[in-house]
Amino acid sequence: MKNFNLLLIFIILLSFGSCRSDSEIPAEITIDNTIKTGKLTGKVMSQNGTKPIGGASVFTFDEKYKIYYTTSDADGNFTLEAPAGNQRIHIQTGDGSNFRTQIAATVKNNETVNLNADQTKLNQVAKIAYVKGTYDKIEDIIQTLGYNATEITNADLANINTIAQYDIIFLNCGSRNYSVNQSLYPAIDANLAVFVANGGSIYASDWDVSYLVGGTDNTSNCSLAGGFVPDTKLCSKNTGTSGIVAATVNNAGLSTALGFNTVNIDFDLSSWQKITNYDPAYWEVLVKETSSNNALMIRTNHFTATGIPSTPIGNAPNSTFTTVCITLPGNIQISISVPTITVPYLVALGATVGPCSGSTNSGYIYYTSFHNHASGNIGNAGVILQYVILNL
Incomplete structure (x- = not known):
């Protein structure tokens, strides 16, 4: 009888299970791993809102620190695909250490949100100085973009405590000349070496190649006394003549930022510095003469140099940003500045601390054999000088 009762209970339980409807059977749980994204569009403009900026990096990160990245075109326009939600958007030029903007934006799933012009202005975070020249006024172009620069003198260049306040120094053509107390030059050369080796950047034009390789108003021979760049790395002679020189933009990033790859440069002075020899492993040619391939713009x-003291330069000691190198799909490497607190997470994903190329601590040196004229006339080459300013 006991066995019969157990059999009856089993039959009853089985009948309950067979009466359950299909709707009562638990469905298989599916997890959607697709990242929801939307698009942000905007136009990168200079700080005063008057000039579009091409070649700017625009990027953000998702919660796992994957980067979403694009660049602005020659007219400053960009479209960034980004994860849906509240995001921190970064806009930078160069490696982001001197010019950058951060904005908060809400990305809507599968929608396009347009950022307004006030949000996408590129801000100056660098402290900029310039030495007044005779034939060149780069400060005019800086001011046209809405940025600020402080005039300093050769006596200031001879004081490391003075120039260490700045991130960028512009050396206008003709500022190193025979009227300057030449006893200052050894200190100037030594200080510029310290400045660049510790991350400061400089731009010199035409005759002011003498700050790099020695000499004064112009250099007519290689291996002159003075300067701080090794003589084996660069030689420039004052052999150029006035006239229009057809030039080719030799760097893809610069060409994209400008929107053209050929330009006629007006050399309005009777003589100018021709780059006659350079170390291609040391210098990158950005612009060259079309006919002869002679370099016109290098960086x-x-x-590096031995025995140079470690010296805090400009904003770097107080910055909460760090330069890192990130590899994008297609093995494309970019140097950007990111909040320092994010660095360990980015390194865990393969980023490296420091720029993608060059020496870790070195700033940039830009040199052009051309410049804006004393009257301000430079034609299309003016936008090349804008690029120089924003990418130091």
Whole structure:
């Protein structure tokens, strides 16, 4: 009888299970791993809102620190695909250490949100100085973009405590000349070496190649006394003649930022510095003569020297940002500045601390054989000088 009762209970339980409807059977749980994204569009403009800026980096990160990245075109326009939600958007030029903007934006899933012009202005975070020249006024272009620069003198260049306040120094053509107390030059050369080796950036034009390789108003021979760049790295001679020189933009990033790859440069002076020899492993050629391939615009961030003291330069000691190198799909490497607190997470994903190329601590040296004229006339080459300013 006991066995019969157990059998009856089993049959009853089985009948209950067979009466359950399909709707009562638990469904298989599906997890949606698709990241919801939307788009942000905008126009990168200079700080005063008057000039569009091409070649600017625009990016953000998702919660796992994956980067979403794009660049502005020659007219400053960009479209960034980003994760849906509240995001921190970064806009930068160069490696972001001198010019950058951060904005908060809400990205809507599968929608496009337009950022207004006030949000996408590129801000100056660098402290900028310039030395007044005779044939060149780069400060005019800086001011046209809405940025600020402080005039300093050669006597200031001879004082490391003075120039260490700045992140960028512009050396206008003709500022290093025979009327300057030449006893200052050894201190100037030594200080510029300290400045660049510790992350400061400089731009010199035409005759002011003498700050780099020695000499004064102009250099007519290689290996002159003075300067701080090794003589084996660069030679420039004062052999250029006046006239229009057809030039080619030799750097893809610069060409994209400008929107053109050929330009006629007006050399309005009777003579100018021709780059006659340079170390291609040390210098990158950005613009060259079309007919002869002679370099007209070069840059490097490979400067190193022994015995140079570690000296805090500009904003770097107080910055909450760090320069890192990130590799994008297609093995494209970009140097950007990110909040320092994010660095460990980005390194865990493969980023490296420091720029993607050059020496870790070196700032940039830009040199152009051309410049804006004393009258301000430079034609299309003016936008090349804007690029120089914003990418130091």
